[in-house]
Amino acid sequence: MASRFGLAEDIMSVTEPRIVFLRRDGEMVPLPEGMGLVLPTRLGPFVRTRLFTWPQKLRAGLDVFLPRYLDQEDMSIGRFLRHRLGSAVIERLADPLIGGIYGTSIEELSVDAVLPMLRDYEDESRSLVLASLLSGRKAPKGGGSPFRTLRGGLGDLIDALLTHLRAHQGFEERLxxxxxxxxxxxxxxxRLRLASGEVITADVAVLATPAPVTATLIEGERPAAAVALRAIPHASTAVVSMGYRAEAFPEPPVGHGFLDASTGESGRSPSSGCTITSHKWAGRAPDGTVLIRSFLPERSRALVSRPDNEVFAAVERDIAETCGATEEPILRRIARWDNLMPKYTVGHKDRLATIEAALADRPRWHLAGASYRGVGLPDCITSGQAAAAATLAQRGDTASATDTG
Structure with missing residues (x-):
């Protein structure tokens, strides 16, 4: 999509080497090389890592001998992985990695909606570890990091999209x-009614709003769909960015950042992890400065609701303790996202089926966005493209419907 809008030369990858740490009860341990989201694709780094004790590694290895565990019913990722790999892998790896993406614990998240490959692995190979190692051997070598961004920030993609749309005759927007x-x-x-009293009439409607907002919009006409939409829980998160002089760190921070893998609630960090943005992406901060971005998950909702100065103080303490900052930051920013992070809890796919059935007689209403089939940017783009293609096809614009990428 970026290339389509003339941004191909602005696409950039992360800086190398890509080093990520797991913070385990105050100690920084490098993430083992060759790790997928939860499983090793290379055996050597997993065997050598200090993240797990030898008994914990042996417990994870028991997966090779266990029979299949999943049946036709959905299950939480936490329950499934605990059975197959043991509690240590949950607490020190899977929950920080997957829970960090969704802003909530994997004890709630659905295997079938979040990591369906785990079911495939068990169906095809019985052992998750053996299936993952096999996939690692088949993977192309030297592919580098899959993470990309734009030199000017991802906001440039939105600006380019709007410029493209505004150039088309008949395009209207309401902000x-x-x-x-x-x-x-x-x-x-x-018929879409706005708060201003204006009513917009359209042949087709694409609802790219979060599920709870969509529920409010359609509950007068489709209450059953609204109930199912509201059953998709959404977490609240916040992102705090702090800029420091490089001299604030007696020892320069190393790597791209860390994820919090501490156990227990006592003394636990308010953040699920931090990205050292100025290390991860070239040109993100002026020379002589360090930019750090801290993620506050659902478990820190009480803190996030406090005034900005209290949130900043908590994050500053965390960065000082973890990264060794000895000065106050020279820049502070916070972005709150209230009830906007979808949580694909157990039964999510059944809820989607209920929603689709309740809207079956409204074929010209299309749902899109992060609430349904993926929270990542590629997932959301795919969702929007599918809705756009269906819209154009229903209007008879078959040529455009084949070019929505």
Missing amino acids: GCAAVSLTTDHEGAS
Whole structure:
């Protein structure tokens, strides 16, 4: 998509070497090389890592001998991996990595909705470890990091998209005006009522709003769908960015950042992890400065709701203790995301099926966005492209429907 909008030369990868740490009860341990989201693709680094004791490694190895565990019913990732690999892998690896992405514990998250490959691995190979090692051997060598961004930030992609749309005759936009309800008239056209009182009539509607917002829009006409939409829980998170003089660190920070793998609630960090943005992405901060971004997950909701100065103070203490900062930051920024992070809990795919059934007689209403089939940027783009293709096809614009990428 970036290339389509003329941003190909602005695409950049992370700086090398890509070193990520896990913070385990105050100690920084490098993430073993060759780790997938939860499973090793290379045996050597997993055997040598200090992240696990030898009994814990042997417990994970027991997976090779265990029979299949999943049946047709969905299950939490935590329960499944604890059975196959043991509690240490959950607490020190899987929960920081996967829970960090979704802002909540993997004890809630669905195997089938979040990591369906685990079911595939067990179905095909019985052992998750053996399946992962096999996939590692088949993977192309030297591919580098899959992470990409734009030199000017991902906001450039949104700006380019808007520029592209605004150049098209007939394009209209409404900014700063909330949508109140979506209904259909007697001829089947969609009617979107705005808070200003304006009503927009359209042939097709794409609802790219979070599931709870979509529920509010359609509950007057489709209450059953609204109930199922509200059953998709959403977490609150915040991102705090801190800029420091390089001299604030007696020893320069190393690597791209860390994830919190500490156990127990006593003394636990408020953040699920930090990215040293100025190390991970070239040009993200002026020379002589260090930019650090801290992620506050759902478990820190009480802190996130406090005034900015209290949140900043907690994050500053955390960075001082973990990274050794001896000065106050020269820059502080916070972005709060209230009830906007979808949690694909056990039964998520069943909820999607209920929603689709409840909207079956509204084929010109299309759902898109992070609430349904993936929270990552590629997932959201794919979701939007599918909705756009269906919209254009329903309007008879088959040529454009084949070019929505």
